[in-house]
Amino acid sequence: MKKYDYLIVGAGLFGATFAYEANKKGKKCLIIDKRDHIGGNVYCKKIENINIHQYGAHIFHTSSKKIWDYVNSFVEFNRYTNSPIANYKGEIYNLPFNMNTFNKLWGVVTPEAAKAKIEEQKLASGIVEPKNLEEQAISLVGTDIYTKLIKGYTEKQWGRSATELPSFIIKRLPVRFTYDNNYFNDKYQGIPEGGYNIIIEKMLEGVEVNLSTDFFKNKDELIKLAEKVVFTGMIDEFYNYELGALEYRSLKFEHEVLECENYQGVAVVNYTEREIPYTRIIEHKHFEYGTGDKTVITREYPSDWKIGDEPYYPVNNDKNNKLFEKYKELASKEKNIIFGGRLGNYKYYDMHQVIEAALETVEKEF
Numbered sequence: 563m564k565k566y567d568y569l570i571v572g573a574g575l576f577g578a579t580f581a582y583e584a585n586k587k588g589k590k591c592l593i594i595d596k597r598d599h600i601g602g603n604v605y606c607k608k609i610e611n612i613n614i615h616q617y618g619a620h621i622f623h624t625s626s627k628k629i630w631d632y633v634n635s636f637v638e639f640n641r642y643t644n645s646p647i648a649n650y651k652g653e654i655y656n657l658p659f660n661m662n663t664f665n666k667l668w669g670v671v672t673p674e675a676a677k678a679k680i681e682e683q684k685l686a687s688g689i690v691e692p693k694n695l696e697e698q699a700i701s702l703v704g705t706d707i708y709t710k711l712i713k714g715y716t717e718k719q720w721g722r723s724a725t726e727l728p729s730f731i732i733k734r735l736p737v738r739f740t741y742d743n744n745y746f747n748d749k750y751q752g753i754p755e756g757g758y759n760i761i762i763e764k765m766l767e768g769v770e771v772n773l774s775t776d777f778f779k780n781k782d783e784l785i786k787l788a789e790k791v792v793f794t795g796m797i798d799e800f801y802n803y804e805l806g807a808l809e810y811r812s813l814k815f816e817h818e819v820l821e822c823e824n825y826q827g828v829a830v831v832n833y834t835e836r837e838i839p840y841t842r843i844i845e846h847k848h849f850e851y852g853t854g855d856k857t858v859i860t861r862e863y864p865s866d867w868k869i870g871d872e873p874y875y876p877v878n879n880d881k882n883n884k885l886f887e888k889y890k891e892l893a894s895k896e897k898n899i900i901f902g903g904r905l906g907n908y909k910y911y912d913m914h915q916v917i918e919a920a921l922e923t924v925e926k927e928f
């Protein structure tokens with residue numbers, strides 16, 4: 563008999579959801595994280611009484627009533643609707659791409675006129691079947707928007723040309739012929755009142771947690787403690803990169819407290835020109851309609867990833883997806899290891915998808 567039923571590596575949303583459900587079923591879990599806090603990338607830190615999204619803006623959105631009810635069972639969500647703006651060389655545009663954007667850019671007033679403008683630019687580009695992000699973007703919104711709002715942002719975010727990136731990345735953003743600045747199409751959206759930590763803390767009530775504990779520093783001993791391991795770190799690191807390293811994008815966050823009540827008037831401003839080194843500035847108080855004399859902003863700088871850096875985004879192009887399939891094959895032979903989450907499954911998952919995937923894993927497991 564081992565001391566635990568499950569050793570869960572990673573106290574992010576995947577690990578915490580699994581731990582919560584396993585604990586409810588009477589399973590004994592130990593959850594570890596190499597960071598000194600729980601929550602993974604949804605972790606918030608309170609500064610000046612404002613919940614700071616320590617690892618970038620996190621807006622919860624889903625069309626699944628099941629997932630919405632699930633997260634609302636831990637905390638109440640506010641009515642926040644993400645409506646970021648884009649700043650291109652001082653010109654301001656609404657996002658996602660919608661009638662407000664088209665009107666500002668071309669002076670068009672009707673959906674018909676906007677569609678005609680896009681069609682004209684698409685035809686001029688000669689693209690018939692889009693093969694990469696650049697071609698997909700031009701097909702969807704034309705060359706003007708591609709040049710001002712997509713190319714620079716995308717190339718600094720991903721550190722490669724938009725012609726080398728998969729189309730699906732740009733399809734995350736809605737294109738709308740209505741005057742609607744809601745960044746998401748999902749039915750439900752909001753920010754947990756009081757921040758994301760509340761969800762994770764509630765999920766981990768009654769579960770043993772060891773922080774500042776890196777699985778790889780003590781792998782053999784840790785594995786012996788439990789019948790099974792749920793691993794939400796990097797799958798290629800788990801196998802000591804034996805088939806080669808998958809590629810990730812990293813980020814650097816620069817947080818700053820400002821002696822001003824309202825810095826930018828909105829939670830998220832995207833800086834879409836290539837020359838500005840950060841992609842976005844987040845002003846956290848707007849996520850929760852905060853008041854007060856001070857504000858906290860975060861500049862988000864994309865950066866190359868090398869072994870040892872924080873892997874924020876998987877780079878899901880063909881080359882990496884093929885390599886991941888090989889790791890997946892290795893993983894499928896494991897009897898006692900379950901891989902999950904953004905890093906374990908090497909997928910550009912949003913929060914609702916991570917929770918959904920964790921609940922599916924739970925269903926299979928119990």
Ligand code: FAD
Pocket residue numbers: 571572573574575576577594595596597601602603604617618619620621622623775776777778794795796813874875902903904905911912913914916
């Ligand atoms: P993580 O949160 O990364 O958790 C994995 C944990 O494992 C980490 O805490 C890590 O420290 C730990 N770990 C890794 N290796 C080891 C090891 N060897 N030993 C011990 N511990 C280890 N989603 C949305 O739905 N809406 C958004 O607006 C949104 N914005 C985002 C913005 C940014 C900048 C980023 C990077 C992501 C965003 N996401 C958003 C996605 C969201 O963060 C993820 O879907 C979710 O947090 C993934 O949860 P996870 O548990 O898979 O991974």
Ligand code: UDP
Pocket residue numbers: 648657711712713715716719731732734735832834
């Ligand atoms: N994107 C862009 N301009 C913007 C916002 C997004 O070109 O102003 C592109 C960019 O390639 C980005 C992708 O759309 O990586 C997806 O954007 P999203 O906001 O979903 O990115 P995330 O929040 O996951 O970083």
